[in-house]
Amino acid sequence: MKIFISADIEGTAGINHWDETIHGHADWPEYRALMTAEVLAACDGARAAGATEIVIKDAHDSGRNLLVERLPDDVRIVRNWSGHPDGMMFGLDESFSAAIYTGYHAKAGTEDNPLAHSFNLKISRLLLNGEVASEFTVNALCAGLYGVPSAFLAGDAGICADARAMVPGMGTVETLFGAGPASNSIAPARSCRLIRDGVEAALTGGAGGIPSTEGPWEVVVEFVNPVNAYQSRWYPGAREHGPRAVALEAREFFDIMRALRFIKG
Incomplete structure (x- = not known):
């Protein structure tokens, strides 16, 4: 079983401020470590479910956030940005059994996370066929083009609700919810435990599915x-x-x- 992990940071347990997401900022090292810990938990869960290959896309900002020296020797990691339209899903193809998403966040125009946005802060809203869309919306449809089901997502309560609505039966772990500029988060250690167990359960139980990519x-x-x-x-x-x-x-x-x-x- 081959698993793809798309890793973002703004939905990581404990995060609250943009300074904690910016490469090179004094606050960033602590939160890149927490981002890495959630990815490692997802890897542990995937392996427990029988995964034999894992590919990770570092999908936040610079694409150079995860602490690569902490990654186990049986994974591959895609860093930086190729320019390919697959973007946050670059490295995915038809050979994968499932896609997993960690550190994901609410879409632009919502209040579910103080860091809610859609791809960048230039965009106030992104709509697909009249519905306000998130980064997950685009990325799950991208996975669908390859016939790969979206099985599990960890992130804030808003994006978890959106993911379950788009892909019924998908496994989720709610790491935090927003209240204006404040956030209310579970502890990072609990988040990692829930992600590890949630990924194993999702992959073992065949959770999630493939949203329709049929146009127009x-x-x-x-x-x-x-x-x-x-x-x-x-x-x-x-x-x-x-x-x-x-x-x-x-x-x-x-x-x-x-x-x-x-x-x-």
Whole structure:
């Protein structure tokens, strides 16, 4: 069994402030260690369920967050950004049995996490076929293009609820919830234990599934600043959608991912 892990940081247990997410900031080393611990817990759970191969995508910001010296010798890690439209799922293909997500966070425009966003802070909302979408939304559909089910997610309460709604039966661990700039989190040690057990249970029990990737698709990217909307509408096929947004239509979801690679900046 071959397992893919997409690892983010803003849904890691204990996290609260942007300073804790920024490569090189004084607060970052503590939280990259917590991010790494949750990934290691997911690896332990996957191995207990029978995984023989594990590939990890360091999927936050620089793509250079995980403490690689702590990784077990039976995993591979994808660091930095290739420029491929798969983005946070780069390295995934049809040979994988399941996708797992750690450190995931609520979508832009919600209050479930003080660090809620969708890909970057330029975007105020991202919509797919009229529904507000998260990074998980895009990434689970990306996995679906390869026929890979999304089995488990750890992150804040908002993204866990969204994941269960999109992929019924998916295993989740709620690490924290937001209240304005504050967060209420479980202890990192408890988070790691729950992730380890949750991943094993999800993979053993066949949890999760594959959302439909059938088109047609429309993506709308609403920006905070109209300058970004002006710049992004020059992507082939993109059109103005109000003063701060661009829209694009496609039959295939991969074309949406390719457009987002350039439009979202």
